[in-house]
Amino acid sequence: MPTECSDYLPAEIEPHWQNFWERNQTFSAENSSEKAKYYALDMFPYPSGSGLHIGHPEGYTATDILCRFKWANGFNVLHPMGWDAFGLPAEQYAIKTGTHPALTTRQNVENFRKQIKKIGFAYDWEREINTTSPDYYKWTQWIFLQMFKHGLAYVDEKPVWWCDTLKAVLANEEVVDGKSEVGGHPVERRNLRQVVLRITAYAEKLLNGLEGLDWPDSTKRMQTAWIGRSEGAEIDFVIDQHPDEKLRIFTTRPDTLFGATYMVIAPEHPLVEKLCTEDHKDAVKAYQDAASKKSDLDRTDLAKEKSGEFTGAYAINPVNGTRIPIWIADYVLISYGTGAIMAVPAHDERDFEFAEQFSLPITSVVEPKPQKSTADSPRLPYSGKGILINSENYTGLSSDDAKQKIVADLAQKGSAEATVNFKLRDWIFSRQRYWGEPIPMVWVSRPDFERALDTHDSDLKAYLPGEAVTSIVDGELKYALPVLPQHLPLNLPETESYQPSGTGESPLATIDSWLRVKINLKTGAICAANDPSANSPDWVSAVRETNTMPQWAGSCWYHLRYMDPKNSDAMVGPKAEQIWQTPDIYIGGAEHAVLHLLYARFWHHFLFDIGVLSQPEPYKRLFHQGIILGEDGQKMSKSRGNVVNPDDIVRDFGADALRLYEMFLGPLEAMKPWSTQSIQGMVRFLKKVWTEIIDTETGRVKAKISDSARTDPETAKILHQTIKTVTEDIEGLRFNTAISQLMVCINRFQKAEGYATPDAERFVQLLAPFAPHICEELWERLGNQPSVSKAKWPEFDPSKLVEDSMKIVFQVNGKTRNVVSVSKEITKDTILDMAKKDPKILPHLSGQTIRREIYVPGKLVNFVAN
RNA sequence: GCCCGGGUGGUGGAAUGGUAGACACUGGGGACUUAAAAUCCCUUGGCCGCAAGGCCGUGCGGGUUCAAGUCCCGCCCCGGGCACCA
Numbered sequence: 001m002p003t004e005c006s007d008y009l010p011a012e013i014e015p016h017w018q019n020f021w022e023r024n025q026t027f028s029a030e031n032s033s034e035k036a037k038y039y040a041l042d043m044f045p046y047p048s049g050s051g052l053h054i055g056h057p058e059g060y061t062a063t064d065i066l067c068r069f070k071w072a073n074g075f076n077v078l079h080p081m082g083w084d085a086f087g088l089p090a091e092q093y094a095i096k097t098g099t100h101p102a103l104t105t106r107q108n109v110e111n112f113r114k115q116i117k118k119i120g121f122a123y124d125w126e127r128e129i130n131t132t133s134p135d136y137y138k139w140t141q142w143i144f145l146q147m148f149k150h151g152l153a154y155v156d157e158k159p160v161w162w163c164d165t166l167k168a169v170l171a172n173e174e175v176v177d178g179k180s181e182v183g184g185h186p187v188e189r190r191n192l193r194q195v196v197l198r199i200t201a202y203a204e205k206l207l208n209g210l211e212g213l214d215w216p217d218s219t220k221r222m223q224t225a226w227i228g229r230s231e232g233a234e235i236d237f238v239i240d241q242h243p244d245e246k247l248r249i250f251t252t253r254p255d256t257l258f259g260a261t262y263m264v265i266a267p268e269h270p271l272v273e274k275l276c277t278e279d280h281k282d283a284v285k286a287y288q289d290a291a292s293k294k295s296d297l298d299r300t301d302l303a304k305e306k307s308g309e310f311t312g313a314y315a316i317n318p319v320n321g322t323r324i325p326i327w328i329a330d331y332v333l334i335s336y337g338t339g340a341i342m343a344v345p346a347h348d349e350r351d352f353e354f355a356e357q358f359s360l361p362i363t364s365v366v367e368p369k370p371q372k373s374t375a376d377s378p379r380l381p382y383s384g385k386g387i388l389i390n391s392e393n394y395t396g397l398s399s400d401d402a403k404q405k406i407v408a409d410l411a412q413k414g415s416a417e418a419t420v421n422f423k424l425r426d427w428i429f430s431r432q433r434y435w436g437e438p439i440p441m442v443w444v445s446r447p448d449f450e451r452a453l454d455t456h457d458s459d460l461k462a463y464l465p466g467e468a469v470t471s472i473v474d475g476e477l478k479y480a481l482p483v484l485p486q487h488l489p490l491n492l493p494e495t496e497s498y499q500p501s502g503t504g505e506s507p508l509a510t511i512d513s514w515l516r517v518k519i520n521l522k523t524g525a526i527c528a529a530n531d532p533s534a535n536s537p538d539w540v541s542a543v544r545e546t547n548t549m550p551q552w553a554g555s556c557w558y559h560l561r562y563m564d565p566k567n568s569d570a571m572v573g574p575k576a577e578q579i580w581q582t583p584d585i586y587i588g589g590a591e592h593a594v595l596h597l598l599y600a601r602f603w604h605h606f607l608f609d610i611g612v613l614s615q616p617e618p619y620k621r622l623f624h625q626g627i628i629l630g631e632d633g634q635k636m637s638k639s640r641g642n643v644v645n646p647d648d649i650v651r652d653f654g655a656d657a658l659r660l661y662e663m664f665l666g667p668l669e670a671m672k673p674w675s676t677q678s679i680q681g682m683v684r685f686l687k688k689v690w691t692e693i694i695d696t697e698t699g700r701v702k703a704k705i706s707d708s709a710r711t712d713p714e715t716a717k718i719l720h721q722t723i724k725t726v727t728e729d730i731e732g733l734r735f736n737t738a739i740s741q742l743m744v745c746i747n748r749f750q751k752a753e754g755y756a757t758p759d760a761e762r763f764v765q766l767l768a769p770f771a772p773h774i775c776e777e778l779w780e781r782l783g784n785q786p787s788v789s790k791a792k793w794p795e796f797d798p799s800k801l802v803e804d805s806m807k808i809v810f811q812v813n814g815k816t817r818n819v820v821s822v823s824k825e826i827t828k829d830t831i832l833d834m835a836k837k838d839p840k841i842l843p844h845l846s847g848q849t850i851r852r853e854i855y856v857p858g859k860l861v862n863f864v865a866n
Numbered sequence: 867g868c869c870c871g872g873g874u875g876g877u878g879g880a881a882u883g884g885u886a887g888a889c890a891c892u893g894g895g896g897a898c899u900u901a902a903a904a905u906c907c908c909u910u911g912g913c914c915g916c917a918a919g920g921c922c923g924u925g926c927g928g929g930u931u932c933a934a935g936u937c938c939c940g941c942c943c944c945g946g947g948c949a950c951c952a
Contacts, residue, residue: 217870217871218870218871218946218947221869221870221947222870222948225869225947226948228951230952232952249952250952252952253952264952306950330950331950331952332950332951332952333950333951333952335951336951336952337951337952340952341952342952343952344952348952349950350950353950421951421952422951423951590946590947594947664878664889664890665878665879666878666879670872670879671945671946672878672879673877673878675877675878675891677891677892678877678878678890678891679891680891681889681890681891682890684890684905687904687905736879736880736889737880737888737889739889739890740879740880740888740890741888741889742889743889744889747889807885809885811884811885811932811933813932813933814884814931814932814933814934815933816885819885851932852932854932854933856884856933859884860885862884862932862933863932864932
């Protein structure tokens with residue numbers, strides 16, 4: 001049933017059809033279907049307290065258009081929505097007010113859902129998921145356990161931001177300009193126990209996998225740079241004073257080995273103490289101390305000047321036996337390569353700068369290839385490749401050949417090895433927070449761990465990694481045991497206080513009853529420490545891991561859960577995974593170009609490797625919608641007061657106008673400013689569509705539209721052109737031009753005296769993905785059964801596009817002087833003749849000689865004359 | 867510093883190497899109305915001209931081409947990412 005209104009009243013029409021879709025489950029996806037599947041994924045939102053932002057509907061409208069288009073083309077469509085609901089704000093609110101984050105989250109989710117529904121998105125709400133629901137995070141924990149089992153998890157001391165005033169670990173985003181975001185207190189780097197995932201084991205796979213993906217090039221490039229693969233060699237330099245000790249360095253330029261005039265090791269390098277001679281000890285120690293106090297920021301950004309200290313030691317260059325000094329300097333990072341380099345100031349920016357500062361020798365060993373070089377020798381440092389000079393019997397070789405040969409020759413002597421290095425670091429996976437997924441591990445003593453290993457028929461043993469995960473817990477070395485899948489989910493315990501512990505541990509560490517447990521070494525069962533029934537010798541004392549997972553965890557695999565959201569036996573059933581495979585398109589912000597999109601790829605590759613999934617890459621086609629700026633052209637923010645609330649826009653203009661406007665603003669990927677004034681244009685367009693089809697006196701279809709009416713050729717041509725353009729533009733995500741073509745079409749309809757009902761229906765179908773509410777209403781009033789989104793998509797008739805005449809542009813010297821309409825059959829000679837006699841062309845040819853005549857068939861004639 | 871992306875009317879933006887400014891917003895003029903809103907019509911890159919028409923015009927400077935917003939070279943500006951990764 002349509003609504004009663006005769007005028008275009010979005011406030012009546014929109015809720016009406018939203019209810020219709022909900023009642024009829026119009027947009028539910030089928031997990032068994034003969035039809036081809038289409039899966040469109042939105043980046044699910046963090047349900048913040050401030051509600052939906054005008055930026056959210058941009059990407060969501062785009063996928064909504066695609067989905068409605070695919071339904072009309074007969075696909076079985078999966079279009080789900082959910083909540084990435086763990087995270088800091090709810091926890092901070094809890095600390096301030098004592099409100100349980102679960103409660104805050106529930107309220108925020110309800111608000112978000114209500115707001116999203118008002119915009120009329122075709123989500124399958126039966127598949128809604130929430131990362132904070134135990135039914136969901138059970139499987140997040142399950143995936144972690146698989147990683148634990150496969151040796152991809154370990155525990156290590158890692159530097160984190162620590163604020164001594166707040167007595168809390170801060171996330172990167174909570175540190176602004178070297179101060180805590182809250183209160184502006186000083187922060188420092190402090191080493192704390194962290195659970196780490198070995199993403200570096202997947203560096204090569206993650207890099208290679210990028211190749212086949214239909215992603216924005218910039219995003220692929222960013223991931224490539226982030227992974228940062230570089231090929232080179234590790235080379236041993238014998239230390240002069242300690243002939244038994246070798247200093248191993250990494251270089252990508254073994255061809256410049258003859259130009260190494262000094263060595264640099266990181267201040268944290270384990271050999272520093274041994275190398276350092278007596279007379280340099282104090283200075284070196286002082287330098288180390290100073291370096292340890294510097295944050296990463298000081299070591300990079302602010303450090304414009306290089307600093308360093310001579311250790312007094314010398315190394316022997318393995319290619320020529322030259323004795324060169326060893327320095328320590330903080331421009332060499334302990335965390336990359338071997339933490340030591342050979343310095344080649346002639347061919348490296350940084351080494352050059354350092355050498356200049358400390359007056360170290362600079363020896364040039366590579367020259368640009370002759371054809372590339374100018375007459376004189378290049379300015380130093382020259383970091384390009386070229387031809388070797390001053391390199392004994394390698395002189396004259398190209399850089400590439402020399403690299404190979406030098407490494408091969410040194411390798412024979414056992415002092416070099418070709419290696420590959422990555423910038424990618426392992427993923428610090430723990431957070432010292434309450435509101436996250438508890439990490440399913442407990443810690444036991446070494447003897448108890450060994451008993452677990454020796455226990456036959458043990459469920460636990462099957463889940464232990466090849467190499468034990470150990471850590472100092474409560475001051476002693478402990479061993480990690482998993483909380484087995486059959487005991488998941490490991491629920492977050494209730495607590496009164498969400499305050500950080502004050503020692504840098506999670507608030508969970510303060511909940512003693514939860515923390516101290518017993519684990520059964522056979523079954524892996526866990527009970528409270530004081531449970532009297534756990535009295536057999538299989539039960540041993542344990543403490544729980546108190547860190548929780550980062551917010552990224554839940555978003556690493558949510559695209560899989562949507563396929564099978566209610567499965568309690570598996571994260572995703574094999575049948576559901578077979579049907580849906582991976583999203584056909586993933587739309588979301590470019591701010592996730594690296595972290596989320598890399599972490600999710602890592603998990604997906606891993607799950608593929610252990611046989612849970614049928615393919616390694618999660619997101620085959622990715623698209624980033626641009627940011628919508630405030631009316632002032634600035635980024636929207638509360639403090640600037642330029643935030644637009646979608647609820648207000650829906651109330652004032654309607655959801656269809658909002659959807660249209662966000663798509664009409666400009667290319668989907670572009671950054672563009674909002675204008676509440678311009679949205680009026682969309683309201684006008686929709687009213688125009690309404691009044692073109694509906695008689696606002698009676699509310700019925702206008703008399704000019706009828707089954708017997710004939711659509712004139714010009715109108716038919718524009719309609720079919722519109723079918724073609726809109727179809728192609730939707731597939732290419734060019735929604736702004738699709739909408740302008742729809743405007744051209746309705747403008748033509750207005751001029752037509754009458755046209756056939758099926759043509760009006762075609763137009764309504766084309767507009768429906770963009771403005772579904774008004775189109776459902778018009779579709780039904782035109783005499784059809786809802787839903788328009790399920791009606792077969794119109795096809796264009798090429799014969800309607802054919803014209804018997806064509807427009808030819810006449811130019812003289814490339815300047816357009818006239819445009820004429822001629823028969824399609826016209827010959828080249830005739831048209832050239834016509835052009836020469838054209839009254840608008842003639843004056844420009846008078847007194848000139850035509851040097852050349854150009855005819856582009858069907859397009860133009862150009863005379864070159866002088 | 868390095869790597870990307872982008873500079874087109876008053877504004878958002880269109881333009882397979884072939885009529886630059888589609889489609890909108892704003893502004894101006896008009897119709898309807900007691901009036902306003904809504905709606906409709908005309909107009910809206912700059913300069914010259916009564917007009918017909920002409921000249922100029924896609925950040926700047928060169929180049930390729932019969933023809934350049936589009937391709938090439940060198941700059942300038944804006945946005946994003948990375949930032950001692952050897």
